[in-house]
Amino acid sequence: MRTMSCSGRAGQVIFCLVILKLYCQLTVSQLCPKDESYALLQLKDGFEYDESASLDCSPPYPRMASWKSRTDCCSWDGVACHGVTGHVIALDLSCSGLRGNLSSNSCLFHLSHLRRLNLAFNYFNRSSIPPEFGMFSSLTHLNLSSTWFSGQVPTEISHLSKLISLDLSLNEPLILEAPAMKMIVQNLTQPRIMWIARHLPVSNWSSSLEQLNLGSTSFSGGLPDIIGNLDSIKVLDLANCAFYGSVPASLGNLQQLNQLDLSYNNWTGQIPDVFGNLSKLNSLSLQNGNFSGMLPSSVFNLTELLRLDLSQNQLEGTLPDYICGLDNVTYLDLSYNLLSGTIPSCLFGLPSVVRFKFNNNHLTGELGDHWSKSLLEIRLESNKINGRIPPSISGLVNLTNFDVSSNNLSGIVDLNLFSNMKNLWGLDLSHNSLSVVTNNIRNSTWPQFYKLALSSCNIIEFPDFLKIQNQLNFLSLSHNRIHGEIPKWLSAKGMQSLQYLDLSHNFLTIVNELPPSLQYLDLTSNLLQQPFPILPQSMYILLIANNKLTGEIPPWICNITTFQIINLSNNSLSSNIPQCLGNFSTELSVLNLRSNSFHGTIPGSFTEGNKVRSLDLNGNELEGSLPLSLANCKMLEVLDLGNNYINDSFPLWLQTLPKLQVLVLRSNRLHGSIGNPTVISPFSSLRIIDLSHESL
Known part of the structure; x- marks a missing residue:
C-alpha cells in the first residue's frame, strides 16, 4: 500500500488553501454585477413611496430606501444574490409602498436570472401585467397578489416552465385564458389565482399539484371529475365562487388531502359520502353550499379532523353516536340545518x-x-x-x-x-x-x-x-x-357603549335618561305615562308602541338624522305631526304613528330619493288634502291613512308608485273617480286596497 509523506500532505493542504482563497476572491469580485445594480436603481426611480399603496400591510416597509449607488446591491433590503455568480436571483418588494406603472420597458426585466419575485401589496395603477414576465425563464415563484393589475393575464406566462407557485390573488378583475390556464393546472404545485373569471379545465391536471386556492374567485360551472386525479393535492380551496352542480365522488380519491373547502357555492344534491379514505383530512368546510339530504356518515369517521363546518345547508337526519369519535376536533359547526x-x-x-x-x-x-x-x-x-x-x-x-x-x-x-x-x-x-x-x-x-x-x-x-x-x-x-322606572344608573358612565336596549313587554312606567350611544330602543308594550322621552342623537330604531305617552313629538327629533324605523303607534300623543318627518332622515323606511290623537295635516315634505317603505297614520284626527310629495316615495309598499278626516279627491297620482302593495284610505272624506282609462296598468303592484266608508 502506498503512503503519503507528511510533506506531501502539507503540500496538498497548501494547495487547497490557495484554491479556497482564489475561490473566495472570485466570489467577492463577482457579487452584484454593475448592470443588475444599475437596473435595480432605475427600477427604484420609477416609483414613488406612498404608504397608502400598501394599506393591507401593517405597516408598509420601504425596502428601496436602503438602495444606494456605489454599494453592493446584494446587501440591499429585499435583494438576494447567487453565492457564486453574484446574479440577483430573488427580489422581495412586497409591502414596499410602491406606486406607479410597471411597464414593458421596466428595468425589472433586465434581471434575467430571477428565481423568486414578490411584488405583492403595491399599487401599479390598474395597468396590465406586462408580457415580459414570460422572459424570466428561471422563475419558480411569482407573487403579484394585491398589486392592482387588471385586464388579461398575458399568455407569455405559460413560458415559465419552471414556475411552481403563482399568486395573482386580490386583483380584480383579471382574465385568464388558455394556454396560461393550462400551464397553471399542468405545472404549478401551489397556484393561487383568485379573481380570475373562467371555467376549470376538464383535462391535463398536474398530478404533482399540492395546493389549489381559487377562493373568492368568479370561477363557475361544474367541478370536473378529473380533479380526483390530483394524487398529491393537500389543500383544495374552492370557497366563495360560482360553482354549481353536484360534487364529484372522485374527491374521495384525494388521499393526501389535508384541507378541503367547498363553502359558499351553489351545489346541488347531497354531500357525497366519499370521505372514508381521506384519513389525513384535518379541515372540511362545506358551509352555505346549498347541500341537502342526509348527513354523510363517513365524515364522522375522520378522526384527524380539527375543523368540521357543515353549517347553513339543508341537511337532514340524526347525529350518529360515533360523532363522539372526533377526539381531535376543535371547531364543530352544523348550525342552520334541518337536523333532528x-x-x-x-x-x-x-x-x-x-x-x-x-x-x-x-x-x-x-x-x-x-x-x-x-x-x-x-x-x-x-x-x-x-x-x-x-x-x-x-x-x-x-x-x-x-x-x-x-x-x-x-x-x-x-x-x-x-x-x-x-x-x-x-x-x-x-x-x-x-x-x-x-x-x-x-x-x-x-x-x-x-x-x-x-x-x-x-x-x-x-x-x-x-x-x-x-x-x-x-x-x-x-x-x-319588571315594574317601575328605568334606573338612572342605566345611563351612567359604565353604560357609555350600550347600543341595543330591549325592555319591551314589561311593566315600566318612567323613562329616565338613556345611554348616549344608544342606536336601538324597544319599549313596546309597557305602561309609560309621560311626555316623549329625551333620545340620544345616535338613534336608528325607535319602538315605543302600545304605551300611554302623552303630549307632542318634540321638534328636536328633527335633529336625529339617522332614524330608519319609528313606531309610536297606540299611544296618546297629540298636536301636529312635525313637518320634518318627511325629510329629516334619508334612511327612514318605516314611520308608524297609528292610533294616536294627531291632528292637522299630513307632512308635505317627502323629498325625492327618500327610502320610506311603510307609512301608517291610521286612526288619528288628520285633515286636509293628501300631500302631493307622497309621489316622491318611490319605495313605498304600504300606505295606511284610514280613519282620519282627510278631505280630498281620490289620489289617482298614487298609481305612479311602482312598489305600492297595500293602500288603505277607508273612513275619510274622499270623493271623485277612482279610475283613469288612460292608464293601462294602474297600481301595478297593488295587492290590498281598502276604500270602505268613502263617497267614491
Missing part, C-alpha cells in the same frame, strides 16, 4: 372541542352533565332541547359565549353559575321556561359582558350586577315582569 333527533350527550365532552355550534336545527334531548374544559363557545339556540341547565356549566371558566335561547329549557337558574367565567362576553338564556335568579349575586368580580339577553326569564327587577358593567353593547330584558 336527540343530541348525543357525549358531544359536550369532546376533549379538544373549542367552538361548538348546533344552533338553528330541530334537535331534542338534554344538556349533558360532563363538559369539555376546552370549550370557549357553545351555540345551541333555536332547537327543541329540554331539561335544565346543569350546575356543572360553572366549571367552564374559559367560556366566552353561551347561547341556549329559544329552546324548551326549564327550571331555576342562578346567575352565579356564570360569575367565575372571566372571559364570558356573551350570555343568552332568552325564550325558554327558565326562572333566572338575579338578586342573589355573591361575586363582585363579574365578567364584563358585550351581549346579555335574558328575555322571558321571569325576572322581576333590573339585575344589580349591571351597575358594574362597562363594556355592554347589547342588553335584552324583554318579556319579563
